[in-house]
Amino acid sequence: MARKSRWNPQVIEQPSPVLIDTWIYGRISSDQEKNADSVDNQIALATEYIATKPDLVLRGAFRDDGYSGTRFDRPDYIKMVAGIVSGEVRCVVVKDLSRLGRDYIEVGELLFKTFVQYDVRFISINDYYDSADEDARRKRLIILFKNLVNHMYSRNTGKQVRSAYASKQRRGEPIGNKPPYGYVYEGKGAARKLVIEPQGAEIVRLMFNMRAEGKSIHEITCCMNRNKIPSPCNHYYNLGLSKNDKYAVWRPWDGTTIRREILQNEVYIGNLALGKTEVRDGKNHRKPREEWIIHPNNHPAIVDRASFDTVQQLLAEASERYKKHGNHFEENIFAGKVFCSCCGRAAVRSIQRRKTVADKFDYYCTNCHAELRHALGKGKIARFPLEAMEKIIYTELRTRIDTCLDMGSLLDQVSRSETFTANRTMFLTERRRLEQALVQAEDLLSSAYIDHLFDVLDTREFELARTKFESDRNAAEAALEHNRQELDRCGLDDIRKNECLMACRRFADFDRLDRGIVAALVKRIEITPMCREISVELAFRDGFAELERLVSERGAMANVG
Ligand SMILES: [Zn+2]
Structure with missing residues (x-):
């Protein structure tokens, strides 16, 4: 029987995937965050995710309940790092990067150094980041930025929109030119x-x-x-x-x-x-x-x-x-900052004297209160307690300062990174070349003029030469301007000059509110007439927006590099 020649493909057995020992890391900082994003929820989400990945084997979870992301002495975090070093932990899964920590520099170290050094796979679900992916290297920095930007936006956008709306209302009030009463x-x-x-x-x-x-x-x-x-x-x-x-x-x-x-x-x-x-x-x-x-x-x-x-x-x-009488009043740290969101007038600070406990201070709008009392009939109308206001403003300021400090050090770090240093060197070399070209074009232009004066060049020749050298000169000037902009973009100047960042760095260590920090960092506080809501507008809005812009822009540049 003739042997049939047949194509006999080598059977390639699907290699059973190398199973990777995988651990989940979950963290929550405070009770306030708890409802929205509990550690249990984080672990459930990660477990579901791991189930979809055939090469990952879930070995357990590390959980730090009630630990701030700015601290790195969290017990389970330490256990996790120990597991990585001992080789027990081969892959770490988190819901999002901020679970790992809120200090973006520290987290960067972990991502770029520890995980790389010990060849640990790292997955951040909501950032669509998996270090085993091919483009993971490129994405590392960008996810750092993304997290930071997201974090800032989620904290700030709502408030700014609301206060912008309120000030429009105020501007929209008909300002008639009315005579004085009488x-x-x-x-x-x-x-x-x-x-x-x-x-x-x-x-x-x-x-x-x-x-x-x-x-x-x-x-x-x-x-x-x-x-x-x-x-x-x-x-x-x-x-x-x-x-x-x-x-x-x-x-x-x-x-x-x-x-x-x-x-x-x-x-x-x-x-x-x-x-x-x-x-x-x-x-x-x-x-x-x-x-x-x-x-x-x-x-x-x-x-x-x-x-x-x-x-x-x-x-x-x-x-x-x-x-x-007010000598024993406490210093009014919010003086001149608190307004009514309805009529725009300054809210008044009132005092309730109490014999056994400390006096109680409140804010309210006398104007709207009079109207409310009239509309609702007599009765007690709420006032905004100073104590609550202090807590809210403290949290706002702490968050703003922490965010700005984070952005500042991240920007510093990126600006000192290889990509940026290399770019800077390149643009500086380019600048020297362009400056020489500019001098040369001007020299040639003036010598052509002298040649023309001494009749070495006739009018037509001179015009030709002049056109050429002038266009050389203009081109060099334009290129220099462009170069200046590029240099700015990879320099530290606009970071150092940022007044929002300067102010936040000045108050980096504040631990209680005082007149100084409120005067410097709070622009306006508005309470509603019923004293149920408060909105805070912080100072240096432009400087803060500029920082955000720098973070996104440089994040993109770092990603390209
Ligand atoms: Zn009012």
Whole structure:
């Protein structure tokens, strides 16, 4: 029987995969995080993942419950590293990189050195990172950046959007040019002048009289509200100066308006003060009185000078008493930073004196409280406790500072990395070459001109030479500009100059809030009228955005390198 020649492929047996001893690492830092991301959840997720990988054998889990990612003396973390060194742990699986730690430098060491040195496979599920993948080497740095960026975004975005919205609302308020209470405008443009509006003027006089007789601002406010005297917004509506129908309904007075806008306003003795405020950092600030421009006897007075002075005297004394009384007040670390999210006015700090325990401080908006009380009927309306505010601001600042410090050291590290150092050397060499080319083009241009002067070159030849050398010179200048930008991108300058980072580094070790850190790092705090919510806008928003940009940009560059 003829042998049939047949193609006899060598049977390649599917080699049974080398099984790798795999461990899960789970960590959670605090109770707050617990609900969303418990260690059990992390381990369940990783177990499911491992089940889909035929070459991984689950040997166990390390779990650090209640340990911050910034510490590396976590018990199970130490066990894990020991397991890696002894060869027992061949593969580590985490839910995401931040489980390993929040110190990105330390985690980088682990990723780049320890895992590599001991040939340990590392998988971060949510980062789609598996060190056994072919492009893993390239992806190492980028996942570090990704985690950092994600971490920052998740912490910050919500708040910034909310505060931007709030400030738009404030800007959107109709800012009519309304006359002071008790006056109306007559005439237009430069001829416009203030004339007395009798009804309003009567109210103004009444207030001055009451205060001069020793009634307090509080008593005056109550009296106005009891008698349903039109407050400024109702008054303007009644006069047809405000078209918003919500002001058709009577709204209560608040003490600040009575004190600041009526009793302390020298418009009522006939003086017109201009330039009382200035816009700084996009906000209105009240300037000291010496800087105002005052036009005396500009219009008819409602109150005589003597009564006005008496009232000022009484107000000053009351304020002095308040300050003295306040000697044992705690320092107001949030002074000038807390505002109402509804009306935009400064929120007031109040004190509840208590005999046996420490006094309690709260914040609330006097203006909105008056309205709320009126709308809801009498009753206790919440105030925002100082203690809670301090906790929230502390956490915000700690997070901001930690994030910035992380970004700063990561950027430093990347900028000193081989890729960047090599790039820098390359661009510096390039710069020297371009500078020489520039000098040369200019030399040639001037010698062509001299040659032309001495008739060595005729006009046509000179024009030709000039065109060429000028275009050489322009090309060198453009290339130098580009080179400068490239050098900036791989230098340390914009990191060192970043004011957000500088400020955060200055307060790196802060452990309690004080006036200094709040003044430097908090821009604005807003509480809602019902005091249920708070939003915080931190300072150096641009500097922080710049840092984020640098992190993404350099992360991308490091990845390319
Ligand atoms: Zn308010």
